Amino acid sequence: MSNGTHLARAPHVIMGHMYSFHGIDISETAEDVYLTLVERGPMAPAELASVLRVTSHAMSAAVGELTGLGLVGPDGARLVAHPPRAALDVVVESRTKELAELRNGVEELSRFWRDHHIDGVSYIEIARTEVARRALVRRLYDEAAEQLRCLTIGFTGRSAQPNSLAPGFREALTRGVRCSVVYGAEVLRDRPGREGVQTSIDLGERARVFPGIPLNMGICDDRFALVCPPASNWGRRHHILVQRSDLLEALIGVFDSFWQIAVPLPTAVDTANDIGATATAENRQLLTYLSGGLTDDSIARELGVSERTVARRITRLQEVLGAQTRFQLGVQASRRGWL
Known part of the structure; x- marks a missing residue:
């Protein structure tokens, strides 16, 4: 601690369209389960586990996550995907309240x-x-x-x-x-x-x-x-x-x-993802500077490269992880475990 007292995986591609779960704190298996149910319709848990090639334990955990969010429910012996907006609007409202409570707490402490x-x-x-x-x-x-x-x-x-x-x-x-x-x-x-x-x-x-x-x-x-x-x-x-x-x-x-x-900051352990890109020390350093709000010019001076090179590396990371903005890049990085 200074004295003064993760990159997430790429979006799913289904029928030529990209789908991602920005800001929704669920596992990759849960993402796969939900999107598969949306695409294929109601399925039994055992059948889903076979299609996704995951264990029954992983399937049970993923279903628990989705059920808790209201995204999945039973349909007899099968599981069915529910429309996301009504379920996730509750999550958005809850997080909004948490931020409001945090602001109020800070005001109380300031007084x-x-x-x-x-x-x-x-x-x-x-x-x-x-x-x-x-x-x-x-x-x-x-x-x-x-x-x-x-x-x-x-x-x-x-x-x-x-x-x-x-x-x-x-x-x-x-x-x-x-x-x-x-x-x-x-x-x-x-x-x-x-x-x-x-x-x-x-x-x-x-x-x-x-x-x-x-x-x-x-x-x-x-x-x-x-x-x-x-x-x-x-x-x-x-x-x-x-x-x-x-x-x-x-x-x-x-x-x-x-x-x-x-947003988590990177550890010293390199992590590889499942699409061929690696969380190199250089990428982690770049992401740390971005998290700290440094400009491209400042980052370029720190890394000893040109500002154009910094912009190109950031763009490449966004492409690899399907992030449209730098904020989304940080979220994706955190969820993949690079941060």
């Missing part, structure tokens, strides 16, 4: 930051000196026994230090602590930040990126959280320690919401 000089609250501790701030950061990593969940926008404001690995981070991973971090896209626009993120991933961190991360925050197991809101002057920032309380539960919920909507 809290503006009113952080609260007296008489036993579960809150505010560190205003550099010594106290460093001690709290070290405590976050030293006391973690099971998991660390973090949001980070890195160092901000005047006199900010270069982004680097937090003290105690390596040791926490060595102890087997699971570390999950959502980075603000601005961290990936900074070379030291990108290098620190990649080092963290190589050490075993699970990392994702989202452009709207509002602050630095670390949650130690379910015991306490360390929050550092942005400050115009880095030297005058505050670290806020939140012990077990309703506020801590709210902070955990905020992290979980960001984790769900953030």
Whole structure:
């Protein structure tokens, strides 16, 4: 974690038309099952498994996914595909509500930051000196026994230090602590930040990126959280320690919401897909820069190639994965496991 506290498969082609499941979180087998039922009509699960050449266990799991979304239902001993719009409109509405709740949560937290000089609250501790701030950061990593969940926008404001690995981070991973971090896209626009993120991933961190991360925050197991809101002057920032309380539960919920909507960042393990394209280290690096919001010109300088070459590589990846936009490219990359 920087101190500052997947590509999906190509669309299906049926009768000359391309069909994909952008943004629908189901397995490839479930996609195959649904499209086969639409194309061929009602079929028994055993017959479907034979046609798709999958095991009965994989078929049962896929049917469970589709049934849960309302896309498939029983028709006697057979399965039938339901029209997608009515079923998936419910999913869209649910995700819209989740985003609205996330925004409301961030607003509530923002009001809290503006009113952080609260007296008489036993579960809150505010560190205003550099010594106290460093001690709290070290405590976050030293006391973690099971998991660390973090949001980070890195160092901000005047006199900010270069982004680097937090003290105690390596040791926490060595102890087997699971570390999950959502980075603000601005961290990936900074070379030291990108290098620190990649080092963290190589050490075993699970990392994702989202452009709207509002602050630095670390949650130690379910015991306490360390929050550092942005400050115009880095030297005058505050670290806020939140012990077990309703506020801590709210902070955990905020992290979980960001984790769900953030885009995974690539690991060091190369993955091949089933159509001959491979998730090379170069492709992963390119996708990481895209996730961070770098322009083609900036990416070209980082890779040491021309801007035209960058555009050509992006276009090629879009063609391979059937993505019409760069956003869809990131989604497809994440679902295939390249990110």
